Amino acid sequence: MGASYVALDLETTGLDLENDEIIEIGAVRFDAGDVIDSFQTLVNPGRPISPPVVELTGITDEAVRSAPPIWSVGPALEDFLGDSPVVGQNVLGFDIQFLRRAGVRHSESVYDTHLLAEMLLPGLSDYGLASLCECFGIAQEVRHRAVEDAEAARMLFLVLRERCAALAPEVLGQAEQWLSLTAWPSRGFFREISEAAVARTPGTFGDNRLPQHPPEPISPKGEPVAVAEEHVLSVLRSAADHPEVFPAFDRRAEQETMTAAVARAFNVEQQLMVEAGTGTGKSLAYLIPAACHAVANGDRVVVSTATINLQEQLLKKDIPGVQRLMGCENRGTGNKEQERLKACQLKGRRNYLCLKRFDALRTAGVMSDEEALLAARIVIWLAQTETGDRAELRLSQGEEAVWRRLSADGADCTSSNSPYVVEGSCFLQKARRKAEASHIVVVNHALLLSDKATGGRVLPPYTRLVVDEAHHLEDEATIQFGFASGERAVSELLERCESLPGQVQAGLRTLESALGPHAELAGVTAELSRRVGVSRQPVRDCFGALAAFMQQHTIEGFEREQRLLINRAMRVQPDWPEIEIAWENLRLVLNQVTAGLKQLEQSLAAPGAAEMLNYELIRAELDSLLQEMQATVIGLAEALEKDDPERIVWLERERSDGSVVLSSVPLAVAGLLEEYLYEGLSTLVLTGATLQAERSFSYLQERLGLENAETLALGSPFDFRRAALALVPRDMPEPEWPAYMDSLAQAIAELVRASQGRALVLFTSHSSLGVTHQLVGEMLRGEAIQVLGQGIDGSARQLVRALQSNPKTVLLGTASFWEGVDIPGDALSLLIIPRLPFSVPSDPVFAARSALYDQPFEQYALPQAVLRFKQGCGRLIRTKTDRGVLVVLDRRIASRSYGAAVLGSLPDCRVLEASVREMPGLVEQWLGRVPSA
């Protein structure tokens, strides 16, 4: 490393690249030996620094008052930067943008440690500076100050350099070759290392695709044997002897009751629904009986969850814990030698890299920047991954499109003598074999349902199923058995069809003779291009007719979500035939394109065609296009041609660009679940924290077609009378009143002042969230409480992290915050629900399904809202030492008769009716009070 670099970091008044200003610059010049020089200055931003930034950085208005403005610092900084590559964390997307705005010149080579770490260290859960520094033991005593952060980035850069130099020469060489084709500003990093002598020594990280011996599949040991409930309970209780694995374990009656009930469901082959309140420890309560049954019988149990968080908890914590218990226990069971419990996670095909397709890409000639960047990331990742699972790569949106062509989805896996299958390196096959050899297979609801619906191509056979987070099953089945497509999706599909002929033509040029049998390929591709070309106008006409119809029949102001249910009444409107004619024209041309794709498929099967460049990639794209095109034509035809009383069809406008999307979903999923999921199962356990509405399972039983299932309701072991106070308003205005939004914002601002942040507000609509974010932000300006909105200040995950690192925060969230958010401890002490979460009446699925009931509000709308309300409230008390206040600002909870049903769904806590003015005092009092024993 002969060259020198400059590590750079800026502190700013905020994260807005257009409007915020620099307040501090720190830079460190260095080479392989050490630091050569440093540069540090405060900068006067010409505006006040907000309290959250002062709190974060310690830089005050006072401190920058006499500092120079950026225009006078620029020349000295330019001198310092010289033409050395600039190094820094997130420097490309942030610091460099601020420098450009300030007119500060710098080298074109910018080595972003965040991006380099993503490339060189796939699979980390966090690529933030603090996490990376912690990962490599880089001490960071001061954070969020420019020169200290620049110094941390310098040290991180040196570690990444070493890591890169340790790559096998062929891996490094291939990555460098691909990156050199791109305009990526960090490409020089790989070139330098590739050229350096150190890179020519054999590296540590080479190709990881070593042949592996496939694990033995498990097989049933004859007639099923029952596992005694007492035995299962003894395994659970033995967790108390392993504080190193279960540090917070204590015996809970609710957990033991659930464990025994699940064990019984396995023994007597039952359908069982268990509602287990927060803190029950339900995952151990089903995993232990499932594991005992599976190991004793050589059987397989599939465990399905809705969220990634729960999957991670099962795979990283609970299952290894159960494995430990199962490995240690042998008390009085008669089983001298317990078989080891084996478990794994299985995902859908599109999650796994197809090596056949990737190797085809390796030989490809011209690549786009995105392809080359992803290819370089993958070749480095291949040296380290064991799973080939894209979750380790954290793909960007642009990379997702490239990944689609490299994944195992739709790959032709029929050849059993494929080298990847023979050598055992195919990731999909490895994952399947591991699942075949596992007693517990963890999946998500989407794979569980899509695998059954498409003929079980991924999951190994099973007859025992546990569904956690079961309240999501109806929604997921609605998606999996549904269809949606719009003008944008169809146009994108056609664009992909349009680019296929060019790829084939380029491939043909690489064949020794493009004449003879391959001459017809040129004709077939030309015809395909022509057919795609003539399909453009019918696409515009058909979706234009749908948009016009929607415009005509949507009542402005009432249809807030811009959705239109297409029922029989709509299909007899005088302008509906225009849609039928436009669709008929579109259907004809789409069928022509599909026929053109099939002709191309036949021509590509001709002898010798496989020799062409990119053959595998072209085949992969062709297979997936054929599948998608056929599904699109069938889906559109079913939605537009048939008035099927069993389907709900509606038109909707995309939020992003206003284009029209046509959707069709089943009216009821119970029958489909019966046919595709429950059929053939001997044990089915559904569980979750919110399965009962109004203290009854009947709503969910009916929705899921499980009227005969056994049920068990278990309360939470937490002492909610000590932990939680619920406040309901006496005097909040109705949402329709003109002053409602101002009153709501005022109430929220006062409440979060009383709690000093530590607050989450759960909205039912993005628009209310946006308005409140602005109003509360203005009301709290100048105070040390930051106001963060979902989709405005970051993703749900980023906002949760922000609250945890700075509890003086109020988070405003919508759908994904109502459940799955787990913030234990003081960081979340106040939960505010502005409105009860009733479905929007104009929502087509809600409207169509509620029409099936005699009393739609009592039988459908209310139970649905109660379940959501319970999920939201479940965010507040997460551990037995948590303490918090729930404030419901919807006065209907106190004024309407159904309010009692909503309040009755809360755990046994103190409920107070109060005026909005009294509430902040009550919050302060409750949170400040010393908890009684």
Ligand code: SF4
């Ligand atoms: S078996 Fe299928 S997924 Fe695996 S490498 Fe071959 S084509 Fe790809």
